Amino acid sequence: MEGDIAEMGKFIGAGISALGMGLAALGVGNVAGNFLAGALRNPSAAAGQTATLFIGIAFAEALGIFSFLVALLLMFAV
Amino acid sequence: MATDASTGTGLVFDPMAQFMVKPLFGGDVVNWYTPTNVTLWMVIAVLGISAMLVMGTSRRAVIPTRSQSIGELAYGFVYKMVEDVTGKDGLKYFPYIMTLFMFVLFSNFLGLLPMAFTTTSHIAVTGVLAMAVFLAVTILGFVKNGPAFLGMFWVTSAPLALRPILALIEVISYFVRPVSHSIRLAGNMTAGHAVVKVFAAFAGLVALSPLAILGVVAMYGLEILVCFIQAYVFTILTCVYLKDALHPHH
Numbered sequence: 001m002e003g004d005i006a007e008m009g010k011f012i013g014a015g016i017s018a019l020g021m022g023l024a025a026l027g028v029g030n031v032a033g034n035f036l037a038g039a040l041r042n043p044s045a046a047a048g049q050t051a052t053l054f055i056g057i058a059f060a061e062a063l064g065i066f067s068f069l070v071a072l073l074l075m076f077a078v
Numbered sequence: 079m080a081t082d083a084s085t086g087t088g089l090v091f092d093p094m095a096q097f098m099v100k101p102l103f104g105g106d107v108v109n110w111y112t113p114t115n116v117t118l119w120m121v122i123a124v125l126g127i128s129a130m131l132v133m134g135t136s137r138r139a140v141i142p143t144r145s146q147s148i149g150e151l152a153y154g155f156v157y158k159m160v161e162d163v164t165g166k167d168g169l170k171y172f173p174y175i176m177t178l179f180m181f182v183l184f185s186n187f188l189g190l191l192p193m194a195f196t197t198t199s200h201i202a203v204t205g206v207l208a209m210a211v212f213l214a215v216t217i218l219g220f221v222k223n224g225p226a227f228l229g230m231f232w233v234t235s236a237p238l239a240l241r242p243i244l245a246l247i248e249v250i251s252y253f254v255r256p257v258s259h260s261i262r263l264a265g266n267m268t269a270g271h272a273v274v275k276v277f278a279a280f281a282g283l284v285a286l287s288p289l290a291i292l293g294v295v296a297m298y299g300l301e302i303l304v305c306f307i308q309a310y311v312f313t314i315l316t317c318v319y320l321k322d323a324l325h326p327h328h
Contacts, residue, residue: 051162054311
């Protein structure tokens, strides 16, 4: 048990921010799953919507990346 | 972003060491004119793009060689993306979008080589790319539409009572665009390359080394996919922002 409370808080905070990864996974899975459900009902319209799919995935994933950024800032910048 | 390895206590390696900016010819001081590993890998990316596109298409054979068909494929891919998302009047800006796509794609892929440096893992690099897109699109919107460009923030399809609140949200989300645009790319590159390094470090433990090799191979395959998808997403978001500037009404 060495180091001060602030050091400990840094590591705990970085660990908690890893939860954002799982939540981003839920979001990306939701986007992709709903796309697949729609695409299997109407396969002819699916090809035109892949760009929308990737934009949706990118937006959902960006927030997961932000949680990674918080962990990085806690570990290396604070 | 990275600090020295002495701050870590558990593992002896530092997965962030690969993102350190170092001067090429010794010394520690980095001035604006110092050639660093960032400069080196950017130059390599530009040379690679030039070699592929200029030398590949210089003969213009009817039956394309391999490099010519890769160049034609890349050109057609980006051209179709701009046309689909932005419409016919966005094709004027195709050269800039093609340049962005090729630069980001080559920087991402070159970063996957062992001992290489990923220039797009630094927010300083992606931030400049994203700010350039943001400023260009904003200026273009005002030049093309005049003050009517501000109508983008006033959602006429919503009830009147909600419109001021929506306008506030729209303005905030408009100004957050360059932030998320740049951090998405830099964050994905940093995270992916650091994960490969973490798996590689487990190879030092004999019991874990088969798992480490499998993990490195799997993550590397995933990274090849991610590198392409992030370049694609960066480009397609540029197209979406450009579409908003050319046709501000939803």
